Amino acid sequence: MKSLILSIAIAATAFSVASADPIADRKAIMKERGGLVGQLAPMVKGEQPFDAAKVAEVFTALQANAAKFDIPALFPESSKEGDTTASPKIWEDMAGFKAAADKFSADVAAAAAAKPQDLDALKASFGTVAGNCASCHEAFRVKKG
Amino acid sequence: MAGTVRKLAAGVVLLAAAGGAVFWFLTAPERIPEADIAALGAGDVARGERMFYAGGCASCHAAAQADPAEPPQLAGGLRLVTDFGTFVAPNISQHPTDGIGGWSLADLANAMQKGVSPDGRHYYPSFPYTSYARMKLADVADLYAFMKTLPAVEGRAPDHELGFPFNIRRGLGLWKLLNLSPEPVLALADASEQAKAGQYLVEGPGHCGECHTPRDLSGGIRKSEWLAGAVAAEGDGVVPNITPESSSSGQWSQSDIAEFLKSGFTPEFDSAGGAMAAVVKNTGRLSDDDRAAIAAYLKAVPGRPNGFPAKK
Structure with missing residues (x-):
């Protein structure tokens, strides 16, 4: 009986970590991430005036967004198939995928800490952060019909 | 009776020989007339750099580089794993023996526009000469001048790994008769000058259609489904439809598309x-x-339904 309770407890713990709908959850995080990048892009392109407070706010929000990217919970083996553009390479090279996510987190944290005070500083931070989008998507994302 | 058999046998041999001769004749590699090459002046390095990036040469022929400001190291080696077999991109750096440092302009032009090597062998169309054939010869001369400025890198890439019958290069001569032409894909009589300039970049050096258009059984481009998207020839998934009927990019404005090509970001x-x-x-x-x-x-190409099956 004890062991049964124990295994239920373990199962329950495991369950609280795993996400009920990991594909939907990770999509929501990526959507939010894109939206945040999109708030900075007009400034970088000179379509909007530079606003240091806004920049700090967005980089902090990106940092929080990166922290939510819990790979074991969001990319379980069971979520390879389905309405997803995640490449099978994620599961073939989980260490590489995690390294890419860690690099993004580190770059975002550095950008938030740098608190860019002018457009050139923003361009440098933004370039480093946004470079992660292309490199990670190149390796780990695939279009589907 | 024996005479009849002998005659028949002789006839078969003759027919086979004639068939062989026709095959040999039809599959002979074709070259650009020397006079056309001689008529070109020295290429321009700056214009050639534009062609190099329009042509996407580095995507297959250069290894990923830590510093994109460094000149590309064109040692090749990228493997394209397809249903026909595995193609390996060769070294096209200026190395005199491992790369193409010893090539003349005529060698480069014949490779890019006729799909023929300096020693007269057919190249496989994994090298998109079917698109490069639409380039102006003067642009190839500029590209040649630019490539001369790039570093020599040692090392030969391994050979392609292809099974029968795709390992018979001579057969590509027949494939070229069907699929190799310098003519534009679309007749865009009423299009703006800007769209026509784009047509040259897309259909020629940019070789966008090579991945974004479905292919027939022989591996030829289905021009009736130009840019409609396709099941990826290599790897998983699909290559998106990029005509105005695309569900992903069909509604993008001209500046949305231009921005995507600049930064990689979609409007969302x-x-x-x-x-x-x-x-x-x-x-x-x-x-x-x-x-x-x-x-x-x-924005000016005809809209097409997706050239790949709907999601399962």
């Missing part, structure tokens, strides 16, 4: 994935005018 700030991320590294180096022209052409 999603970003290019898979092989397109590598393509954007090239298109990102083109001028705003060139990207706007490509976008104008993509």
